[in-house]
Amino acid sequence: MKRYDRRTFLKLSGASAVMLALAACDDSCASGSTSSGSATETPxxxxxxxxxDGQKILTIFNAELARRKVENIKFEYSKGLEHAIQADVQMFVDNGxxxxxAEEGLRLRMEGDYAAKMWDGLHEAGYSSGSTAIFGMLNQYRVGVDFDYEGKHLYSMDRLYPATEAQFQQLVDELIKDYGGVPGLHEDDPVVNKVGITVVDINDKTYWAAYIIDKWQGIGDG
Known part of the structure; x- marks a missing residue:
């Protein structure tokens, strides 16, 4: 992992400092993109x-929300939803x-057990395959993986892992906009989103994908 001097470290947002601290004690973490120059250079x-680690990622997001004093949105980790999204992305990993x-993607998905394992994860999280709220809206709850949604004729992963502080902040802005409640109305009763997130490498690029579901859309606490 790239080393930062004290001056550079203090210029990072609170969430980025958390990310660096977590990565420093996690042998499974790979370093992100680095810039050229000396260790004391401020990029x-x-x-x-x-x-x-999905739980650590959610810790980082929630730390950034707290740093920004955003009180109308919360993220809760769900192991079941993490298992579900891992099943979805495994098709892309296995096939490189x-x-x-879309036609080839559907064939690959049906030939494997990816869909079955996705439902196993959703069931683990407390959602029923018979629930019309879940079955009819999976594509809206799924982020970073597109199974020919809105007739794009593609099965694809389209979310690159944020490599820089600026990209991370942009992602947080997007999540607040897309999944938060109305500022001023939800501080006492924030929108709680259950999240399962995964990060994978395909062809030397790092992607992320997630299920993000309003807690009240299901009965589970997985």
Missing amino acids: PSPPIPVIR SPEFP
Whole structure:
């Protein structure tokens, strides 16, 4: 992992500092992109490490929300949802590509046990395959994986892992916008989202994907 001097470290956001601290004690973490130059050089947008532990990633997001004093949105880790999204992305990992034509992607998905394992994860999280709320909206709850949603004719992974502080902050902005409640109305009753997230490497690039589901859409606490 890239080393930072005290001056550079203090210029990172609170969440990025947490990411660096977590990565330093996690042997499974790989370092993110690095800039050239000496260790004391301050990059325009500091690189951040790749963290693969879903619970640690949620800790980082929640730390950033707290740093920003955002009170209308919360993220809760769900092991079942993590297992579900891992099953979805495994098809891409096993076949060595982040993108397939829809017909080929459907064939690969049906020939494997990816869909079955996805449902196992959803059941573990407390969701029923008979629930119309879940079955009819899976594509909306799934982030970073597209199974020909809206007729794009592609099965694809389209979310690269944020490699820099600026990209991380942009992602947090997006999550607040897409999954938060209305500021000023939900501080006392924040929108709680159950999250399962995974990070994978395909063809020398790092992608992330997740299920993000409003807690009240299901009965589980997985």
